[in-house]
Amino acid sequence: MISIWVTELRDLAYDVEDELDIFATEQLQRKIKAEAASASTSKVRKLIPTCFSGINPGTLKFNAEMISKVREITVRLQKISVEKNHMDLKEISGTRLPMTTKRLPTTSLVNESKVYGRDGDGLAILEILRANQSDKDVSVIPIIGMGGLGKTTLAQLVLSRAKPEFDLTAWVSIGEDFDVHRITTTILGSDSSGGNDLNSLQEKLKEKLSGKKFLIVLDDVWNEDYQKWILCRAPLERGALGSKILITTRNSSVSSFINHGYHSTLSCQ
Numbered sequence: 028m029i030s031i032w033v034t035e036l037r038d039l040a041y042d043v044e045d046e047l048d049i050f051a052t053e054q055l056q057r058k059i060k061a062e063a064a065s066a067s068t069s070k071v072r073k074l075i076p077t078c079f080s081g082i083n084p085g086t087l088k089f090n091a092e093m094i095s096k097v098r099e100i101t102v103r104l105q106k107i108s109v110e111k112n113h114m115d116l117k118e119i120s121g122t123r124l125p126m127t128t129k130r131l132p133t134t135s136l137v138n139e140s141k142v143y144g145r146d147g148d149g150l151a152i153l154e155i156l157r158a159n160q161s162d163k164d165v166s167v168i169p170i171i172g173m174g175g176l177g178k179t180t181l182a183q184l185v186l187s188r189a190k191p192e193f194d195l196t197a198w199v200s201i202g203e204d205f206d207v208h209r210i211t212t213t214i215l216g217s218d219s220s221g222g223n224d225l226n227s228l229q230e231k232l233k234e235k236l237s238g239k240k241f242l243i244v245l246d247d248v249w250n251e252d253y254q255k256w257i258l259c260r261a262p263l264e265r266g267a268l269g270s271k272i273l274i275t276t277r278n279s280s281v282s283s284f285i286n287h288g289y290h291s292t293l294s295c296q
Contacts, residue, residue: 032110039103041130046096049180053089133246135198137183153188165263165270171279178275182244185273194239194267198246205250207259214243233262240267248276 170178190196197214211228218235243263250256263272274281 029114032107032114035103035110036107039100039107043100046093046100050093130202130247132200132202133179133183133198134200135183135186135196135244137180137187153185165266165272167272167274169274169276169281171276171281178277179246182246182273182275186242186244189242192240193242193270195236195241197241197243199244200246201248201250203249205248205252205255205259207255210245210259211262229262233265236263236270237265238267239270241270242273243271244273244275246275248274248281249278251278251280 170181172178186196186198197216199210199213201210208225208228211225211232215228215232215235218231241263260272263270
């Protein structure tokens, strides 16, 4: 009985984070559209969308669906709370044990039903990637923000729009375990067959990326071990000018050692 309750609570937590991702993405896209509109319209015309934004069909649809989701989550939370009382579960004060539950891995695929964007929004979001121009062949772009602020969704959108501009793209779901061997194998894909030791794999990856313009996304990075980062990045240095490594992380200290590139701190303001 308790295991079922814990599963329901965990599922609810994931659903809450998913909805926060959707909300943050919608907020980001509205902000981008507003900035684009202000740059191309007169002061008089800018008053029109401001005055009538409340009756925009797309906005009304999003608001209605979000309200419905919040109500559903509230009902589920109340049910879980009641069940906790029935099972006489009590919170233990003092030091808490660390959570061992791992979040499900992410992929590069964008769930279009959860993205209330337009083609123009996608192009505007892509500017976040293009904003970091560097003399280096390979530059790193960290997207920093607490859980639920839409970092993964933003990275998915950027990657889906940017693919035609790169010779090679890859998505690696990281999590708390920064496994250099797994990261290397994932980027290599089908080319990882053969030697299984890290040195052989990194030699293959270096050869595969040499002279090619690539975009690699490392999603949900927690690692603060500088030596692991150096080891992971070693075969990525041979990319062509304009190659990018896009990193999403909740930890601002992660960006302190990966490089001094572009920082995009997401917020729901």
